Amino acid sequence: MSALARRVTIANWLPAALGLATVFAFFLALEGLIQSGAISRFIVPPPSEILGSFGRVWTEEHVLSRFFFTLGECFAAGVMITVFGIAGGVLLYRYKLLQEAVETWVAALAAAPVVLAYPLFMVIFGRSAWTIIMIGFVAALPPVILKTLEGLSGTRKVLINVGKSFNLTGSQQFWKIMFPAALPTMFVGVRLGLIFALINIVGVEFLINYGGLGQLINDLAERYDLPGTYAAICFVILVSVVFFMSLEKAERWLRPVD
Amino acid sequence: MAETGRLTRTASAVPMFSPVTLLRVAIVLALLAGWELLSRSGWLYRDVVPSWVAIGKALADLLLHGDYYFHLGVTAAEIGAALAIGGISGLAVGILLGANRFLAKAYEPYLYYLGPTPKIIFFPIMIMWFGVGPGSKIALGTLSCFFPVALSAAAGMRQIDKVLIKVGKSFRANTWQTVWKIYLPAMRHPIINGVRLGLGVALIGTLLAETKLSNKGIGFLIIQAYSVFDMPRMYAMLIVLFVLAIGANALVGRLGGLHTIRR
Numbered sequence: 346m347s348a349l350a351r352r353v354t355i356a357n358w359l360p361a362a363l364g365l366a367t368v369f370a371f372f373l374a375l376e377g378l379i380q381s382g383a384i385s386r387f388i389v390p391p392p393s394e395i396l397g398s399f400g401r402v403w404t405e406e407h408v409l410s411r412f413f414f415t416l417g418e419c420f421a422a423g424v425m426i427t428v429f430g431i432a433g434g435v436l437l438y439r440y441k442l443l444q445e446a447v448e449t450w451v452a453a454l455a456a457a458p459v460v461l462a463y464p465l466f467m468v469i470f471g472r473s474a475w476t477i478i479m480i481g482f483v484a485a486l487p488p489v490i491l492k493t494l495e496g497l498s499g500t501r502k503v504l505i506n507v508g509k510s511f512n513l514t515g516s517q518q519f520w521k522i523m524f525p526a527a528l529p530t531m532f533v534g535v536r537l538g539l540i541f542a543l544i545n546i547v548g549v550e551f552l553i554n555y556g557g558l559g560q561l562i563n564d565l566a567e568r569y570d571l572p573g574t575y576a577a578i579c580f581v582i583l584v585s586v587v588f589f590m591s592l593e594k595a596e597r598w599l600r601p602v603d
Numbered sequence: 604m605a606e607t608g609r610l611t612r613t614a615s616a617v618p619m620f621s622p623v624t625l626l627r628v629a630i631v632l633a634l635l636a637g638w639e640l641l642s643r644s645g646w647l648y649r650d651v652v653p654s655w656v657a658i659g660k661a662l663a664d665l666l667l668h669g670d671y672y673f674h675l676g677v678t679a680a681e682i683g684a685a686l687a688i689g690g691i692s693g694l695a696v697g698i699l700l701g702a703n704r705f706l707a708k709a710y711e712p713y714l715y716y717l718g719p720t721p722k723i724i725f726f727p728i729m730i731m732w733f734g735v736g737p738g739s740k741i742a743l744g745t746l747s748c749f750f751p752v753a754l755s756a757a758a759g760m761r762q763i764d765k766v767l768i769k770v771g772k773s774f775r776a777n778t779w780q781t782v783w784k785i786y787l788p789a790m791r792h793p794i795i796n797g798v799r800l801g802l803g804v805a806l807i808g809t810l811l812a813e814t815k816l817s818n819k820g821i822g823f824l825i826i827q828a829y830s831v832f833d834m835p836r837m838y839a840m841l842i843v844l845f846v847l848a849i850g851a852n853a854l855v856g857r858l859g860g861l862h863t864i865r866r
Contacts, residue, residue: 360708367709388731446626456852457845458807461822464814464829464837468651540719548723552815559724566727574727585720 390572395579398572406561406573408580415546415557418474422481422542426489427535433486434493434531444494455487460545463552472555481546485538492534496527532599536592543588547581558584653835661835662842671824678809678820681737685744685805690798692745693752697797698786700753701760711757718750722804723811730816740812740820747808751800759793760786799855806848
């Protein structure tokens with residue numbers, strides 16, 4: 346390896362190493378402060394205890410089945426936002442008058458704190474998975490509609506003209522030209538929607554004490570199992586990060602060139 | 604002198620309402636009528652979908668009652684404090700990461716991936732650290748607000764025109780002057796965008812925390828209305844809340860001059 350290549354490799358790894366070292370040093374310092382009594386272990390449990398409680402939480406609290414429960418809710422909300430969001434976007438694209446009338450409303454809905462209406466959803470759907478799924482759905486719908494509309498509106502004129510030169514029907518034009526051209530942008534909307542859905546679903550599970558991973562945190566906190574609560578929070582963060590990274594990878598695969 | 608005619612436009616040439624306005628009105632009326640029909644149909648449990656008259660009455664009661672403004676003040680103060688703490692710390696971290704590529708590579712991935720995690724799950728920790736009073740709500744709002752502001756500020760910092768920085772250097776501006784006179788004005792739009800996002804999530808974080816454990820604030824009022832099944836009052840509060848949230852979001856954008864950005 347040449348000296349220049351080695352320097353480039355080191356320059357790439359050094360920041361990541363610093364980041365990891367900082368996290369490690371932070372937890373080490375926290376451990377020291379808690380063990381020395383400077384920070385009460387009844388407020389912040391030592392990181393070693395949190396690490397030790399992972400196995401217990403995993404087996405005793407049925408984390409895997411809770412994970413699949415939350416994943417199932419995300420999947421249901423994801424299917425709904427994909428179907429209704431893309432259909433909504435196509436509808437707004439087809440009917441310009443409707444688009445002009447309601448596009449700003451959809452954008453306003455995206456900025457509205459829908460999750461705060463969770464008591465309302467509880468009244469309508471009961472304390473059930475449907476409440477959680479529906480909040481995830483409503484909160485995640487606007488980005489899918491808006492990005493579908495953006496994708497369809499942004500189809501290059503030359504592609505549409507090619508379709509016209511082949512005398513494609515309206516349906517053929519849509520399925521063979523516009524839909525494939527808009528697909529990467531639509532996926533950006535679905536990815537944003539899925540992130541919103543996950544955030545809202547875990548949040549509402551925690552708030553209404555029902556369901557999968559969100560309920561686990563609430564349960565452990567109510568039992569004052571501090572190491573368990575921290576471990577469960579770390580697990581949810583891990584799941585969220587893996588979820589976002591997978592979606593990003595899928596988007597890059599679908600959209601290799603910007 | 605010959606009298607010249609004046610060009611006038613007949614009233615009939617300009618429709619009083621555009622088709623878009625008419626469609627909007629039609630949609631709103633259809634929704635209101637559908638709601639009223641549903642409320643009178645008895646298909647859902649009584650009061651789940653209250654009549655508009657009942658909601659209107661509850662809205663008037665709410666807005667005329669002084670107690671509501673006390674709770675609104677508490678929530679506004681919590682959100683304001685969260686926005687100030689989270690916004691300022693997010694801005695400082697964003698400027699630091701945006702100015703230093705090495706630090707950005709080391710720490711920005713953590714911000715990027717922790718940013719979209721559901722912050723409400725940290726509420727049990729916030730209660731342990733800051734108690735059951737407003738402190739834990741402010742802390743949750745701060746945590747929610749910090750990430751979008753920091754990420755926007757870091758991205759904005761990297762977009763600053765290098766010429767502006769060189770001009771600052773040629774005038775021998777010190778660090779403070781460079782930040783105050785070059786960085787911040789040049790980053791105005793990304794910062795305002797970050798503050799808008801931060802305001803939205805701080806509002807959600809603070810109010811959700813209030814619904815979970817509190818004895819004052821709008822979140823507390825909403826969950827109280829739910830627990831006594833006072834649905835018209837709950838709908839009224841949600842309407843006011845949504846209007847305030849969307850209005851505050853638009854106001855921040857307008858104050859920051861986002862509408863003046865040329866595309």
